[in-house]
Amino acid sequence: MKGNIMTIAICDDDEMFLESMKERIIKGLNRLGREDVSECDVFSYTSGEMLLEQCIQDHIDIVFVDIELGNELGFDIVKKLLIIKEDMMVVYVSNYDHYVFHSFSCRPFGFIRKQYVESDLERVLLIVCEEWDKRNKVLLMHVKRETYAIKLSKVYVIEMQGHNMCFDMINGNFDLKYPMKKIEHELEEAGFIKIRRGIMVNPFMIVAIKENVVYMRNGKIYPVSRADLKETRKKWMLSKIM
Numbered sequence: 001m002k003g004n005i006m007t008i009a010i011c012d013d014d015e016m017f018l019e020s021m022k023e024r025i026i027k028g029l030n031r032l033g034r035e036d037v038s039e040c041d042v043f044s045y046t047s048g049e050m051l052l053e054q055c056i057q058d059h060i061d062i063v064f065v066d067i068e069l070g071n072e073l074g075f076d077i078v079k080k081l082l083i084i085k086e087d088m089m090v091v092y093v094s095n096y097d098h099y100v101f102h103s104f105s106c107r108p109f110g111f112i113r114k115q116y117v118e119s120d121l122e123r124v125l126l127i128v129c130e131e132w133d134k135r136n137k138v139l140l141m142h143v144k145r146e147t148y149a150i151k152l153s154k155v156y157v158i159e160m161q162g163h164n165m166c167f168d169m170i171n172g173n174f175d176l177k178y179p180m181k182k183i184e185h186e187l188e189e190a191g192f193i194k195i196r197r198g199i200m201v202n203p204f205m206i207v208a209i210k211e212n213v214v215y216m217r218n219g220k221i222y223p224v225s226r227a228d229l230k231e232t233r234k235k236w237m238l239s240k241i242m
Contacts, residue, residue: 005036006132007059011045011077012066012093017114018044021064021093024117028125048077055084062128064112067094087204089131091124093117135204137190139183143176152190156205156218160198168218193235196225203239 008025012018022042029037043058045051048069055063063081067074078090091110109131110124139150150167157168164175180198192200195214199222208215212229214222224232 005041007061008042009045009051009055009058009060009063010042011048011051011063011069013046013070015046018046024121025064028121032125032129034129048072048074051077052080052084055081060088062089062091064091064093067092089128091128134190139186141176141178141183143178148176152202155202156216157202157220157222158187158200168220191239193232195222195228195232203236206236209233209236
């Protein structure tokens with residue numbers, strides 16, 4: 001991820017469609033107010049192998065992948081991609097409607113039918129942009145004369161310890177004297193899950209939920225209250241298919 005500009009990949013073995021799709025995506029995003037997305041932010045690949053080799057180096061956030069890539073299936077490529085980068089947004093592209101239901105098992109953000117590419121792409125880009133904004137939401141907290149800007153996608157867990165709010169983040173931990181109730185609603189809107197009183201977790205940072213314990217990507221574990229366990233599982237599963 002380069003700043004707050006989304007980096008996009010298109011993978012299709014039809015080179016003419018590939019170039020046409022690239023142009024449509026850039027124009028579509030610009031119409032939605034994403035004028036900062038340009039040609040240098042959209043990468044083209046003619047095979048799944050190329051995409052898998054380059055996805056980390058090119059910092060891909062969103063991929064539009066053809067379901068039929070010569071002898072490859074886009075579904076198989078995506079399964080490998082999601083192992084490399086679990087939170088990558090995936091949009092499937094195909095000439096065939098019957099793939100739509102199959103694609104649901106592979107966590108798509110959308111499905112574009114080539115014969116209806118204009119209308120389908122417009123709808124999908126709206127969904128992608130909404131999710132992008134949600135993932136890149138910055139929480140502003142005013143404490144005395146200081147303003148703290150916290151990028152929520154970098155947060156593992158927010159936990160109250162006494163009167164201190166403790167942020168466990170990718171780039172380090174820090175504490176603020178601040179009440180959880182002031183930001184709880186905003187965190188919920190951003191997708192955070194309340195697993196017990198005073199603890200909210202980022203669902204994209206969860207590795208597993210076993211019995212009543214949440215396992216996070218940074219190796220830490222947190223018990224879930226009985227009252228919140230069902231809702232925690234539900235919200236986590238929803239985050240995995242969005």
